[in-house]
Amino acid sequence: MRFLPASDRALLIELDGLRETLALFDTLRDDPVPGVLEAVPAARTILLEFQPHAVSARQLAAALWQRRARVADLLRGGGLDAAGRLIELPVRYDGQDLEALAEHLGISAAQLIELHTGHEYHAAFAGFAPGFVYLAGNPFGAPVPRLNTPRTRVPASSVAVAGDFGAVYPQDSPGGWQLLGTTPCSMWDMRRAPPALLQPGLRVRFVDMARAARSIHIPGEVQDAPATGATGEVPTAADDGTRLKVQSAGVQTLVQDLGRRGQTGMGVSASGALDRCALRAANRLVGNPGDAAVLENALGHLRLHCEQGAAVVAVTGADIPVQVLTASGRRIVAGTHRPLALDAGDTLDIGAPSAGVRCYVAVRGGLDVAPVLGSRATDTLAAVGPPPLRLGDVLNVGTLFGPGELHAVQPGEDMATRRALPRAGEALVLDVVLGPRTDWFPPETLAVLQEQEWTVTPQSNRVGIRLAGERPLLRTETLHAAELPSEGTVRGALQVPASGQPVLFLADHPLTGGYPVIGAVAGHHLDLCAQIPVGARLRFNVLEPFAEIVPPAAVS
Incomplete structure (x- = not known):
């Protein structure tokens, strides 16, 4: 086994081949390691995302190293060759x-x-x-x-x-x-x-099918109409309760929460809000649990009309003008990071950001949207979850949460509600953890990664931020044409395609990828990545040299 850092909260385990990989994955499925959030097996690797406050990468490596005998027993018993349906x-x-x-x-x-x-x-x-x-x-x-x-x-x-x-x-x-x-x-x-x-x-x-000697059964064929809410659509408004009507959706407005876990077996990643700190802050301002569904808006120009009932809302995230237009015609400058009351006939009017990219709108009671695979988050790459909001959509507001439904702040959660946010043309420094494939690149490439400014291109979205630099990140000559078997990737990964121009993965990144990842943005800067506008200039600060993780038991 080889243990490689994939970020400050993820570990990549490299094994000899697929049979060993799946045997180790079987042990993790049957006997999970405390603190592990997600396990993503691939051709000869397993990616483990973990909670740093619960377990360290070194402790995780030690626990997996001790499973070598169990893996050997599984392989002797058949491993991959074991019969399934x-x-x-x-x-x-x-x-x-x-x-x-x-x-x-x-x-x-x-x-x-x-x-x-x-x-x-x-x-x-x-x-x-x-x-x-x-x-x-x-x-x-x-x-x-x-x-x-x-x-x-x-x-x-x-x-x-x-x-x-x-x-x-x-x-x-x-x-x-x-x-x-x-x-x-x-x-x-x-x-x-x-x-x-x-x-x-x-x-x-x-x-x-051309040679079948019998009638052919089509596995998984579905003929019935989809059930209401099965694909996460915004439901038809109810006759009573609070309703918000979309008068302008801006460039992109999505329903988001903290994402869906435990679906990697179907190829579905967590997704969820890009700026989780801003989502939690908006929910707390209106008295919701921190993971309630909110609206994530990119580049502003969002207008929500309180069509029926009354609502308490809050806007966080980007530096952005917020006004309330009352039913009587008054215009009230409201601002962000504060609870706002809307009566029937009032309109929440959000302008264009002066710094940052995305704002988050929470409403007390949350959004009454059908969950998909356990979450209300919209994954734009996988096309899972509610569709983007459009002009004329009506949002139902859920029932109020009681005190017993709220939860304490978890260890590691960022409680900051206001931060200095980047603007187009400004320079920003992001901390980076090297790995897992840093050794695919020579020392001079690592110097380019850190010394050069990288410009955020317009081809950026929720999948990732595409960067452009004067000097590309070149592989070691002997690995120039090598193919990397697909392996798990994390939010914040800096994947380097053949062009040498890196892509910084965000929440809707593919679950696995076949290009080497030179490093990953440190966890304390992940939310900030959601607020980086096109045209901003990035520098990467490597926190420490790349090194494999050696479990204590493996040291002779």
């Missing part, structure tokens, strides 16, 4: 790469299909997108190369192979895997419980 997926072998891949392998297309359908795959782990499950197994005798240039669009339900894995794309997305065909099965459907058709641990066999 079998799912048969029908396939139309009409893929764009079928003939070319067969030629590359030195066989006919018919032989390739025979090999693919004659092999039993094992659903190993999820990543990339909701419902995208990596199917372990390779019947072709050699790893299948990815495309030299990934496609900008791979159609949903495409059956594909790459390396030593197979998969089915759950939705239209970019991708560089070799396409063999399509399946009529839907890999991800929010009308199902669970929505993902494939789950880690299942066995998968593909069936050629």
Whole structure:
């Protein structure tokens, strides 16, 4: 085992291969380590996100090191080869790469299909997108190369192979895997419980629809209409209670809370508010629990009309003008970080930020929006949760929370409500923890990371902040063309694609990624990342040199 820092609150465990990885993951699933929030298995790594106040990275590494014997026992007992439920997926072998891949392998297309359908795959782990499950197994005798240039669009339900894995794309997305065909099965459907058709641990066999000698069952087929609220839509307004009508939604206004945990087995990351400190502060100002659902607005110009009832609201986050337009026509300058009363007919009017990017609007009682997979957060990459607000939408306000529903501030929570926020063109320094793939880069690249200013580009969003620098981050020469097996990523990760221009991952980042991560923004600066505008200039301050984490028991 090799233990690598992935941030100041995440650890990457590197193992010899997939079987060892899944065996160790089985021990974590059956016997969780206290303080671990999330575990993301991949081809030969497990990413563990943990609570720093509950366990340190060194303590976590020590606990996992002691599980080596249990992992060895699982491998002797079968490990990945253990039997799970079998799912048969029908396939139309009409893929764009079928003939070319067969030629590359030195066989006919018919032989390739025979090999693919004659092999039993094992659903190993999820990543990339909701419902995208990596199917372990390779019947072709050699790893299948990815495309030299990934496609900008791979159609949903495409059956594909790459390396030593197979998969089915759950939705239209970019991708560089070799396409063999399509399946009529839907890999991800929010009308199902669970929505993902494939789950880690299942066995998968593909069936050629052109040669099937029997009627073909379509696994996971759903014919009923979706239940109300199943996809997190804003519900129709009730006849009584407080209602807020959207008169202007600005560039982007989303429902957010602190995110959804425990869904990585389906390829769904936590998501949630980008500035969690601001979300908690807004909720506390109106008397809500800190994790109640709020509105997250980017770049202002949000107007909410109190159509019915009365409401107590608060606005936090960006430095932004806030006014209340009363039913009688008065205009009251209200400001942020204070509770505001709205009567029926009043309008909350939020202007454009002078510093920062995102503001958060909480209303006492929270927002009455149906949860999706245990959360009301909107994940823009995964398309999970309520849709963005639009002009004319009506929000129901929930019932008031009682004192017993409030909770104490948890260790590590940032209670600050006002901070110095960046403006476009200004310079900002972010602390960085090196790892997990810092050793893919030479010392001169680490110098460039710290010494150079990086400009925030307009291609930034909730998935990540795309940065541009005069000098790219180049890999060590021997690793220039190397491919990194997909592994878990964290919020704040600085992923370095082939261009050498890094991407700073935010809350809606992909669960796994195949580009090396040179470091990650320290936890105390993560919320600040939500407020960095386009045009701002960043510098990175490395807190300490990169070093593997060596558990005490491993030191001879």
